[in-house]
Amino acid sequence: MNQDRRDRLRDAAVAVLSEAGGRGLTHRAVDAAAGVPLGTAKNYFPTREELLRAVAERCLEQYRELAARLAGAGPGPGDRAGLAALLAGLLRDTAGAGRPRVVAYMELQAEATRRPWLAALLDPIAAADFAAFGQLLAAAGLPAGPERARALTLALHGAVLHLLTGAPATLAAAGLDDLDAFARGLLDRVCPGPKEEGP
Template identity: 45%
Template sequence: MRRNEERRAALVDAAIEVLAREGARGLTFRAVDAEARVPTGTASNYFANRDDLFTQAGGRIYERLQPDAATMAGGLAGPRDAAKVTALLQDTVGRIAEFRTGYLALLELRLEATRRPELRAVLTEQVRQDLDANIAYHLEAGLPGDADTVRLLYLALNWLVVEHLTLPDVLAEHDLKDLVALAVERALPRNGA
């Protein structure tokens, strides 16, 4: 049976929405079918099992969060200083905040990965590749700081996003962009190198 790739993408996007709203336990083929507004049984024709659905949802989240070519090229234009790092990370945090359900679904997947070794392996590989790519981009672009700077910013900004998307009132009196700028200022070496 030939499968429609647009429908597959719509089903995976529906799975992301279900994960964000209902959690991993709520991610069923029936829930995905309902969210995608397709006939019951459709999702089971596209995915071998729930593990397959979890894995594909995780991959799709990363696909949707990737910056476009213009953003990537913009990181190489102009001065390569703390202001550039701040702008790039503010864009990243903004892109993640705009895809709230994707990030919440990713948190659900991370929790589920503690119980599913195959999912843990897939997510570990994806996150490691993403972090390695960010480090390589940072270093190749000649931005200030080193690999450890990128790792520290990765850790700090991930938790900032978690706070912002799950308990926004905790930091309600602070502007998200200002907090990103402060994290960059504190993480970069004092001499800016």
């Protein structure tokens, strides 16, 4: 099959799921969004399950591409300031260019509450975040035990939900109206400096 067309269909499926939700994700809607003849999406992804799987895989690819760009070469930023900048960049993407991908992923998670096979597909994707953020903490020279990685990951996941809705009062209450300050403060809480750790 044509890989370029397959990617075009997958990107269209991400956009459709983001804009129309789970009920709106149909082969016909994906064909229309991709600007291809009717029946094309069904040729590439014959069932709705395969269409959902394609969206999940594409969302993961896009997320990894973004993280790699922000991290640059190597395992990740080499200090606290660099890691804070990377985290702020990830959050900024959630509210900006990456919003369709993130909304589509949230829609997949909702679908997964009713589809065990989809929950099983998403499980390693979500679980990998905990290890990835632990590795980023270590690369930045910060304490990187499982509890710290867990706290950082869960805080970021929680922040994403508020960024997607963009309610100003909630963003201000959460400190998400200044993403650079939020990322620095989060790292200070998760990995306090020597003066903050106490005896």
